[in-house]
Amino acid sequence: MGKKPEMSQVYPNEFVFSEKGGKGKNISTFLKNLSLTHKDYKEVNSNIYGSLSYKSSLDRSDSQSSQSNGGSGSHNSRPKSPKRSISGPNSFLSGIAPITSHKDGSVSPKKRIASLKYTDLDDDWDADLNTNKLNEEKDQSKEKFKGHGNTMKNSSIIVDSFFPDLSLSLDSPKQSIEDEDFKATIEQNKINQLNVKFDKFKAILTNDSTINIQELRKLSWNGIPTNLRPVSWQILLGYLPTNKSRQLSTLKTKRQEFIDGINATSIDFDEDGTSNFKDNSKEKQLYHQIKIDVKRTNPTIKLFASPQVQKSLRKILYFWAIRHPTSGYVQGINDLVTPFYKIFLGHYLWQLQNKDQTQLFIPGLMDDGDSMEQELLNANDLINLNIDNIDPSRLSERVHQIIEADSYWCLSKLLDTITDNYIHEQPGILKQVQDLKNLISKIDIDLINHFNSESIEFIQFSFRWMNCLLMRELSIDLIIRMWDTYLSENPLGFSSFHIYVCAAFLVRFSPQLKTMEFQDILIFLQNPPTEFWTEKDIELMLSEAFIWSSLYKNASAHLR
Amino acid sequence: MVDNTDDYSYDYEYLYKIVLIGDSGVGKSNLLSRFTRDEFNLESRSTIGVEFATRTLEIDGKRVKAQIWDTAGQERYRAITSAYYRGAVGALIVYDISKTESYESVSRWLKELKEHADANIVIELVGNKSDLDHLRAVPTDEAKNFANENSLLFTEASALNANNVDLSFHQLLKNIYEMISKHQLDNDESSNQGPSSGPTISLTPAPQEKKGKNNSNCC
Numbered sequence: 001m002g003k004k005p006e007m008s009q010v011y012p013n014e015f016v017f018s019e020k021g022g023k024g025k026n027i028s029t030f031l032k033n034l035s036l037t038h039k040d041y042k043e044v045n046s047n048i049y050g051s052l053s054y055k056s057s058l059d060r061s062d063s064q065s066s067q068s069n070g071g072s073g074s075h076n077s078r079p080k081s082p083k084r085s086i087s088g089p090n091s092f093l094s095g096i097a098p099i100t101s102h103k104d105g106s107v108s109p110k111k112r113i114a115s116l117k118y119t120d121l122d123d124d125w126d127a128d129l130n131t132n133k134l135n136e137e138k139d140q141s142k143e144k145f146k147g148h149g150n151t152m153k154n155s156s157i158i159v160d161s162f163f164p165d166l167s168l169s170l171d172s173p174k175q176s177i178e179d180e181d182f183k184a185t186i187e188q189n190k191i192n193q194l195n196v197k198f199d200k201f202k203a204i205l206t207n208d209s210t211i212n213i214q215e216l217r218k219l220s221w222n223g224i225p226t227n228l229r230p231v232s233w234q235i236l237l238g239y240l241p242t243n244k245s246r247q248l249s250t251l252k253t254k255r256q257e258f259i260d261g262i263n264a265t266s267i268d269f270d271e272d273g274t275s276n277f278k279d280n281s282k283e284k285q286l287y288h289q290i291k292i293d294v295k296r297t298n299p300t301i302k303l304f305a306s307p308q309v310q311k312s313l314r315k316i317l318y319f320w321a322i323r324h325p326t327s328g329y330v331q332g333i334n335d336l337v338t339p340f341y342k343i344f345l346g347h348y349l350w351q352l353q354n355k356d357q358t359q360l361f362i363p364g365l366m367d368d369g370d371s372m373e374q375e376l377l378n379a380n381d382l383i384n385l386n387i388d389n390i391d392p393s394r395l396s397e398r399v400h401q402i403i404e405a406d407s408y409w410c411l412s413k414l415l416d417t418i419t420d421n422y423i424h425e426q427p428g429i430l431k432q433v434q435d436l437k438n439l440i441s442k443i444d445i446d447l448i449n450h451f452n453s454e455s456i457e458f459i460q461f462s463f464r465w466m467n468c469l470l471m472r473e474l475s476i477d478l479i480i481r482m483w484d485t486y487l488s489e490n491p492l493g494f495s496s497f498h499i500y501v502c503a504a505f506l507v508r509f510s511p512q513l514k515t516m517e518f519q520d521i522l523i524f525l526q527n528p529p530t531e532f533w534t535e536k537d538i539e540l541m542l543s544e545a546f547i548w549s550s551l552y553k554n555a556s557a558h559l560r
Numbered sequence: 561m562v563d564n565t566d567d568y569s570y571d572y573e574y575l576y577k578i579v580l581i582g583d584s585g586v587g588k589s590n591l592l593s594r595f596t597r598d599e600f601n602l603e604s605r606s607t608i609g610v611e612f613a614t615r616t617l618e619i620d621g622k623r624v625k626a627q628i629w630d631t632a633g634q635e636r637y638r639a640i641t642s643a644y645y646r647g648a649v650g651a652l653i654v655y656d657i658s659k660t661e662s663y664e665s666v667s668r669w670l671k672e673l674k675e676h677a678d679a680n681i682v683i684e685l686v687g688n689k690s691d692l693d694h695l696r697a698v699p700t701d702e703a704k705n706f707a708n709e710n711s712l713l714f715t716e717a718s719a720l721n722a723n724n725v726d727l728s729f730h731q732l733l734k735n736i737y738e739m740i741s742k743h744q745l746d747n748d749e750s751s752n753q754g755p756s757s758g759p760t761i762s763l764t765p766a767p768q769e770k771k772g773k774n775n776s777n778c779c
Contacts, residue, residue: 459609
């Protein structure tokens with residue numbers, strides 16, 4: 001006795017954990033195998049840095065857009081930037097300094113991780129994987145990185161170490177910025193940037209009678225402007241049709257389908273609604289589970305503490321569960337509905353406040369005949385209403401139903417891409433956990449070795465990352481930003497791209513983790529220190545993930 | 561990183577793996593946080609998969625470290641969580657004294673343990689939420705009798721007001737300690753383990769942490 005700490009070991013399910021995965025190669029070796037030259041990954045690197053503008057915000061003053069689709073080649077000289085003036089709230093520049101495009105030859109076409117096959121025994125199961133959508137995805141990856149050329153100086157850092165170095169550059173410029181004018185310029189440029197971005201999205205959403213989803217996708221990778229997010233997400237998910245003449249009628253049908261479905265359950269969805277069920281029936285158990293989980297869904301956010309909102313969530317989750325009996329309701333799905341609910345409710349308020357922007361509205365949300373809506377429109381505080389201060393009881397039942405229906409359908413669309421995560425034995429998640437481990441063994445073999453010596457199993461900490469898509473680790477607003485990118489990667493954003501994001505997330509803590517022992521590692525990873533994270537941290541992670549997905553996707557060998 | 565520094569500042573002589581099981585919403589996670597960190601969170605989110613915490617305490621003058629795995633209660637997670645039963649020397653089956661259903665599930669949880677855990681595992685039945693006495697749906701005597709019939713330890717506790725929480729964990733750990741000591745003794749007497757000797761509960765004296773004895777545990 002006494003060689004191995006038996007107690008601290010977890011004995012995994014045989015079918016998943018038996019792994020003989022070879023040791024990963026050092027990444028630079030790996031790059032060679034991919035026949036990336038030093039110059040190539042210089043370029044890759046500069047893309048990461050560039051896209052995030054971690055360096056001086058001064059850099060953002062460039063708005064010369066080489067955003068044109070062909071990409072501007074790998075070399076970029078920074079255009080001179082004259083001071084730009086702000087031309088009203090809608091002018092501006094997005095992340096648009098010159099694009100550093102991926103050199104086409106360096107990364108062969110994306111290879112998608114094959115979805116796990118699962119034979120569904122349930123006729124009712126309507127959530128087939130959209131495998132046929134895979135192909136249309138292929139061409140979208142190249143242009144994602146809109147790099148700013150100025151960051152080239154970082155590019156000599158070898159890929160192995162980009163993480164720590166990136167974090168160094170998170171700080172604001174070292175140069176003195178006492179100059180108030182300088183600060184003002186930065187401010188202006190920020191606003192400009194946002195306005196230009198808004199205009200670009202607006203153009204895509206309004207110019208043609210059919211929305212160019214490829215363009216929208218491309219643009220969404222780097223984040224969607226808040227007010228255009230709801231409509232963009234609905235399109236990216238395939239809920240709102242791209243053909244505008246069909247939008248209103250489609251949504252009407254879908255919303256009615258939801259409302260009819262809810263009515264057919266003849267449940268009132270009140271807090272103590274279990275009395276509607278037969279004792280010990282499956283439905284009663286299901287409702288009970290949903291009820292106790294809704295109560296503890298984002299409990300610290302005021303909106304989700306509202307009785308109306310909780311009732312809405314119960315409806316959405318219950319209806320989803322009975323329509324998808326093979327998986328049914330699984331804890332964690334309650335988290336996944338909240339981003340939709342939050343942004344759709346916010347969008348309604350935005351519509352009330354911006355009645356002139358109808359061409360950017362999700363259709364059918366406002367209705368002149370709705371007296372509660374009229375009250376809101378005439379309310380003194382209308383202009384100040386937002387998602388954080390709105391009392392949901394001021395919205396009519398009609399509006400609640402629409403938001404519920406839209407959230408329901410969007411949740412369904414999302415879950416359709418990760419069905420294997422929630423069926424019996426959760427094979428999708430187990431595969432993802434394994435894939436993450438294999439990926440880390442390529443990226444950070446030292447971390448794997450350390451985990452091995454401490455008897456850490458990936459399932460112990462990353463199960464939840466997969467099951468809740470990092471929603472337990474990151475704030476809802478950061479998650480929403482992250483989903484812009486995931487939806488741009490649809491339908492693989494929430495499955496395979498997520499693994500690369502998880503890898504970036506884990507590697508970020510690698511230096512600390514390597515100094516810790518078994519229990520400290522687990523306790524640390526159960527509650528990773530992300531409370532002060534901003535969108536920059538997320539974008540950094542997404543960029544890392546993208547690089548890795550480009551580097552490793554072709555070399556599918558790492559997935560076994 | 562972890563506030564309970566004195567738990568980590570000493571080495572320990574025994575490490576016991578414990579699992580915490582029971583229906584969703586009965587308060588497993590709060591029992592654990594009360595025991596390991598003296599915290600209670602009314603707004604805690606559901607446990608996904610398995611979570612982990614430890615506490616070291618003294619039993620019979622020996623430092624015993626409890627490594628506790630808190631599991632998700634929902635049925636769907638059973639495949640994942642039952643993998644954690646193996647190697648466990650103790651289990652707390654938790655129910656909510658104000659929810660009959662959660663008590664009725666206890667026999668199902670017992671069965672789970674029989675199927676997946678070591679035969680010698682020490683099991684304690686814990687009726688949580690004893691602060692909700694006015695809503696009580698499960699009589700104490702009934703649960704106590706059930707525990708006796710099935711050779712389980714038994715307590716009622718409240719993670720909310722901390723009543724009996726330490727006691728229930730102590731009681732379990734002490735029983736494990738005694739059981740293992742006895743087992744160890746038996747094994748020593750009959751020296752070589754013939755085919756007849758039952759499954760051995762592994763007694764793991766201060767394992768991998770030995771090497772890190774002098775490391776400070778803060779980071």
